[in-house]
Amino acid sequence: MSSVIERLRAILPEEAVISGPESLQVYECDALSAYRTLPRCVVLPADIDQVLAVIRICHAENIPVVARGAGTGLSGGALPVADGVVMSLAKLNRILAIDPDRRLARVQPGVRNLSVSEAAAPYGLFYAPDPSSQIACTIGGNVAENSGGVHCLKYGLTVHNITALKIITIEGELLVIGSEALDTPGFDLLALLTGSEGMLGVVVEVTLKLLPKPVQQQILLAAFDSVDAAGNGVAAIIAAGIIPAGLEMMDNAGIRAVESYIHAGYPVDAAAILLCELDGVQEEVDSSSKEVADILIKSGASEVRMAKDKAEGEKFWAGRKAAFPAVGRIAADYYCMDGTIPRKHIARVLQTINDLSRQYGLGVVNVFHAGDGNLHPLILYDVAVPGELERAEEFGGKILETCVAVGGTITGEHGVGIEKINQMCVQFNAQELILFHDIKHAFDPPGLLNPGKAVPTLKRCAEFGAMHVHAGQLPFPELERF
Amino acid sequence: MSVNISNLYQELSERVIAARNSGQPLIIKGGGSKQFYGRNVIGDVIDLRACSGIIAYEPTELVITAYAGTRLQEIENALAQHGQMLPFEPPGFGDYATLGGAVACGLSGPGRPYTGSVRDYVLGIKCLTGKGEILTFGGQVMKNVAGYDVSRLMTGALGTLGIILEVSIKVMPRPEYETALTRKTDFNTALTSMNAWAGESLSLSAASYDDGQLNIRLSGKETAVASARKILAMEESGTELDYWSQLREHQLAFFKDTKPLWRLSVPSTTGNMNLAGDWLIDWGGAQRWLKTDEPVDNIHRITEQAGGHATLFRGGDHDGEVFQPLKPALMQLHLRLKQVFDPVWILNRGRMYRDF
Numbered sequence: 001m002s003s004v005i006e007r008l009r010a011i012l013p014e015e016a017v018i019s020g021p022e023s024l025q026v027y028e029c030d031a032l033s034a035y036r037t038l039p040r041c042v043v044l045p046a047d048i049d050q051v052l053a054v055i056r057i058c059h060a061e062n063i064p065v066v067a068r069g070a071g072t073g074l075s076g077g078a079l080p081v082a083d084g085v086v087m088s089l090a091k092l093n094r095i096l097a098i099d100p101d102r103r104l105a106r107v108q109p110g111v112r113n114l115s116v117s118e119a120a121a122p123y124g125l126f127y128a129p130d131p132s133s134q135i136a137c138t139i140g141g142n143v144a145e146n147s148g149g150v151h152c153l154k155y156g157l158t159v160h161n162i163t164a165l166k167i168i169t170i171e172g173e174l175l176v177i178g179s180e181a182l183d184t185p186g187f188d189l190l191a192l193l194t195g196s197e198g199m200l201g202v203v204v205e206v207t208l209k210l211l212p213k214p215v216q217q218q219i220l221l222a223a224f225d226s227v228d229a230a231g232n233g234v235a236a237i238i239a240a241g242i243i244p245a246g247l248e249m250m251d252n253a254g255i256r257a258v259e260s261y262i263h264a265g266y267p268v269d270a271a272a273i274l275l276c277e278l279d280g281v282q283e284e285v286d287s288s289s290k291e292v293a294d295i296l297i298k299s300g301a302s303e304v305r306m307a308k309d310k311a312e313g314e315k316f317w318a319g320r321k322a323a324f325p326a327v328g329r330i331a332a333d334y335y336c337m338d339g340t341i342p343r344k345h346i347a348r349v350l351q352t353i354n355d356l357s358r359q360y361g362l363g364v365v366n367v368f369h370a371g372d373g374n375l376h377p378l379i380l381y382d383v384a385v386p387g388e389l390e391r392a393e394e395f396g397g398k399i400l401e402t403c404v405a406v407g408g409t410i411t412g413e414h415g416v417g418i419e420k421i422n423q424m425c426v427q428f429n430a431q432e433l434i435l436f437h438d439i440k441h442a443f444d445p446p447g448l449l450n451p452g453k454a455v456p457t458l459k460r461c462a463e464f465g466a467m468h469v470h471a472g473q474l475p476f477p478e479l480e481r482f
Numbered sequence: 483m484s485v486n487i488s489n490l491y492q493e494l495s496e497r498v499i500a501a502r503n504s505g506q507p508l509i510i511k512g513g514g515s516k517q518f519y520g521r522n523v524i525g526d527v528i529d530l531r532a533c534s535g536i537i538a539y540e541p542t543e544l545v546i547t548a549y550a551g552t553r554l555q556e557i558e559n560a561l562a563q564h565g566q567m568l569p570f571e572p573p574g575f576g577d578y579a580t581l582g583g584a585v586a587c588g589l590s591g592p593g594r595p596y597t598g599s600v601r602d603y604v605l606g607i608k609c610l611t612g613k614g615e616i617l618t619f620g621g622q623v624m625k626n627v628a629g630y631d632v633s634r635l636m637t638g639a640l641g642t643l644g645i646i647l648e649v650s651i652k653v654m655p656r657p658e659y660e661t662a663l664t665r666k667t668d669f670n671t672a673l674t675s676m677n678a679w680a681g682e683s684l685s686l687s688a689a690s691y692d693d694g695q696l697n698i699r700l701s702g703k704e705t706a707v708a709s710a711r712k713i714l715a716m717e718e719s720g721t722e723l724d725y726w727s728q729l730r731e732h733q734l735a736f737f738k739d740t741k742p743l744w745r746l747s748v749p750s751t752t753g754n755m756n757l758a759g760d761w762l763i764d765w766g767g768a769q770r771w772l773k774t775d776e777p778v779d780n781i782h783r784i785t786e787q788a789g790g791h792a793t794l795f796r797g798g799d800h801d802g803e804v805f806q807p808l809k810p811a812l813m814q815l816h817l818r819l820k821q822v823f824d825p826v827w828i829l830n831r832g833r834m835y836r837d838f
Contacts, residue, residue: 100681101677101678101681101751102677102749102750102751103677103680103681123681124681124682125681145627146627146631148625152624152625153624156598156602157625159602159631159634160598160602169811173811175809175811175812175815177812179749179789179790179791180749180789181747181748181749181768181789181790181791182594182595182599182747182750182765182768182769183588183599183638183747183791184747184791185791185793185805185806185808186805186808186812186816186834186835187635187638187639187643187816187819188588188601188634188635188637188638188639189635189812189815191601191631191634191635191637192630192631192632192634192635194631195627195630195631196630196631200630210681212680212681212682212683212684213683214683215683234542235542236542238541238542238543238544238655239541239542239564241565241566241655241656241658242655243654243655280683280702280703280706281683281685281705281706281709281710282709283703283705283706283708283709284702284703284705284706284709286705287703287705288703340623340624340625340626341623342540342543342545342622342623343542343543344540344542344543369625372623372624372625373543373623373624373625374625407621407622407623408621408622408623409621409623409625409626409627409628410628411626411627411628412623412625412626412627413625413627414627415627416627416628416629420628423628424628424629427628427629428628428629429617431615431617432617432618432619432629435611435615435617435632435822435823436629436630438822439630439632439819439822440630441822442815442818442819442821442822443815443818454629455629455630
């Protein structure tokens with residue numbers, strides 16, 4: 001057992017191999033802290049050669065490897081495997097090149113998401129995917145999860161915003177997937193690898209697309225007397241041919257929780273509010289904002305506010321961004337779901353969620369990336385009350401099953417990881433799951449890369465899990481979550 | 483539609499299973515408009531035209547789901563009625579082009595660098611694998627990270643991984659206003675301008691360099707297009723917007739030629755390439771059409787040096803390799819994936835590479 005650690009120590013600097021139980025605890029979970037496992041050791045390679053060397057040893061010794069970025073993921077994707085090696089890519093944290101002419105950034109996987117846009121800003125460019133954890137989460141993790149953000153209705157997910165990956169396979173091959181051209185010959189392995197949760201290869205370099213930074217932004221806030229009307233407002237904006245940069249909805253429970261927390265000025269009697277962000281050139285944003293305001297009024301909004309200036313716009317957003325911590329104040333614990341549904345079913349699904357809420361005797365708050373149908377119901381419970389945790393988990397499972405039943409999916413942006421492995425069996429049949437396993441086998445014949453995640457074995461379909469937040473304390477409490 | 487779809491699927495599945503058992507290769511065919519694309523193949527034709535019709539389209543969801551054999555024109559007409567479009571502007575190369583063919587070939591039109599490619603908009607696929615299994619991946623929603631992204635893997639795989647039966651696609655509103663601009667200039671200036679403008683908020687939706695002319699299309703809100711026009715200060719084009727659909731469909735005079743036509747996909751800033759022939763630059767510099775008699779190896783070598791890849795598109799030898807050869811380790815992965823989806827290699831065998 002120790003021979004692996006000795007072999008790793010022989011090829012890495014002393015501080016790059018962590019093996020004492022106390023120091024290993026830092027790595028025992030990601031932001032889904034209900035699941036904890038101590039790995040055999042953690043390695044922190046500093047360059048591609050060291051990653052390769054680690055992979056070769058693990059392959060030779062038949063030891064599982066879990067690659068990890070900042071560990072901000074919400075589905076347990078970076079949960080260690082007992083006796084396995086955790087490979088933190090945190091030291092591969094350099095932006096290798098910003099190419100303003102080609103509008104590309106070449107970065108190492110440990111680079112933080114936000115720092116790409118910061119580095120591109122002098123050229124008037126930005127990197128579009130902006131998960132709420134963007135100040136901490138890394139590009140490598142974003143690729144593994146195909147991360148989205150609040151602006152993906154207009155700008156797409158990670159898969160739409162990368163052009164190349166360098167990966168290392170478990171067999172020790174360094175492969176370049178994609179290029180700086182817009183397509184490559186053969187199969188679209190770039191798409192297959194994006195969102196593959198570290199199970200097909202270890203990403204050691206990423207080429208990102210940079211977009212021109214919009215000149216102007218405008219935020220509108222609309223209040224509605226019913227969730228239905230708010231849903232109609234969203235549909236009417238889209239029907240008018242407008243694609244907002246962001247389009248968010250929050251139900252009354254959410255509005256009240258937020259308002260008592262940060263006093264964003266939200267109308268507390270509204271059944272739902274919509275936040276709509278428009279961006280583009282000045283003239284475009286000016287005319288679209290007026291158009292959206294008219295549409296929302298016609299859709300039955302009881303009130304529409306247009307941010308007078310940047311500060312007011314930020315205040316509108318502040319409430320939405322504070323929704324998770326605000327809920328943390330009103331409940332001992334909450335459990336965050338991540339289903340996506342066709343938007344037209346929003347009223348029906350929220351009704352089902354409310355019915356389930358009564359049935360399980362647990363409160364629920366709904367925040368919703370309304371533009372793309374991505375729901376984040378937050379189930380309120382108290383882990384100290386016997387049975388509540390189990391009820392919350394079962395309630396959550398029912399919500400995801402409802403999402404699948406109306407034509408949606410169990411995870412819009414958080415990934416399956418270890419958390420939603422049970423619901424994968426609801427969404428996919430046995431033949432489809434077997435095909436996923438076969439794909440993994442094609443890339444990773446010994447099954448050593450992040451084993452046990454994302455795709456359940458047919459036997460494991462009964463497993464279950466959740467994102468648990470105790471006493472308002474999220475793992476990474478300093479990160480925004482929305 | 484009149485055909486009972488479950489019977490049809492049953493029949494298709496039985497044909498695939500029979501082919502799997504006998505080892506008889508199958509050629510997947512929709513409207514046949516892109517049969518020229520890829521390597522020549524032999525086998526029994528499996529025709530998907532009966533598998534046709536729009537399954538679901540709700541404009542406010544920005545999603546359309548249709549059977550693979552549905553004609554692109556039918557889809558585009560349905561979308562146009564609600565002011566929407568397929569944002570990747572798929573070339574039809576014929577009236578009977580189908581959705582399945584467009585997705586399997588993975589070709590995108592002039593807007594591709596600015597609005598995205600086919601695979602960017604594919605949300606879900608139902609397919610029939612070489613094992614005879616009908617499987618569904620992805621869905622009808624825009625955000626979906628459950629399971630590996632098999633729908634996008636199938637996009638552009640030329641039917642070698644499965645027979646596409648149904649596709650869900652994200653659609654977008656048609657731009658409120660479009661205009662075409664043109665200017666006479668040299669290649670280097672055109673290339674520099676196209677790349678510089680793509681880095682600014684200028685509502686750019688297409689850019690080509692063709693016969694000494696830099697051509698630009700602007701799309702978006704009328705106000706935004708107007709402001710971009712002021713900044714670009716180009717003359718309004720005489721060829722108008724038709725130019726762009728003719729470029730997409732290869733109906734321009736440039737394409738009326740018997741010489742081998744190559745498609746070179748390269749980084750957009752790539753300068754003059756040392757290959758003799760006639761050039762038409764599309765995609766703001768990133769896609770280059772070349773009519774040439776240069777030897778295949780030269781074309782592949784020089785394109786690879788530029789960081790791109792070359793495809794023999796029309797004409798020339800389609801019994802040999804038409805796509806840029808893959809590095810051995812990548813080819814190995816392709817073979818393994820082919821094995822997963824189509825273990826007996828019956829689907830469009832050899833259409834992409836001789837090896838599978």
